[in-house]
Amino acid sequence: MEKALLSVHVLAAIVFVGGSAVATSLFPRYAPVAASAGTTGGGERDRAVAALLHRISRGYGIAGIVVPVAGIVLGIVQGRMGEIWLNISLVLTIVAGGLLALLICPRQRDALATPGGTEPLRSLSMLAGIYNLLWAIVVVLMIARPGA
Secondary structure, three states: OHHHHHHHHHHHHHHHHHHHHHHHHHHHHHOOEOHHHOOOOOOOOOHHHHHHHHHHHHHHHHHOOHHHHHHHHHHHHHOOOOOHHHHHHHHHHHHHHHHHHHHHHHHHHHHHHOOEOOHHHHHHHHHHHHHHHHHHHHHHHHHHOOOO
16 A cells, blocks of 8 residues: 555656646746747747646646645555654645645736736746745655654
């Protein structure tokens, strides 16, 4: 049972969290900008690619719910739910999920609906970086397990 739960947890993290992390990072590069704002990067702007990256960010974010669910069940089965590294990881996971659901995906949707300047895309890049950093910290906590 434990090995199956751990496999689901790790595979879902790789596929869904990894996929959403890449998609959120790439979105600003391809998101359309207003003609007056100009473009940089040799014409990389492509609304269709940006729309696909938004769908991946949203869809994989939703599917990624399996990661903490499997992790919580695994923590209960192993009797580790009282360990600080696991609780910190869970809090960071909630923060990352909230960041994706409440800030990143809505701003991606807005950027697709009404192309603006590059400033909103810079904030999206920053949010994607924070999202990815949160997941990197969770991975380190899962490996190092401080206090275990």
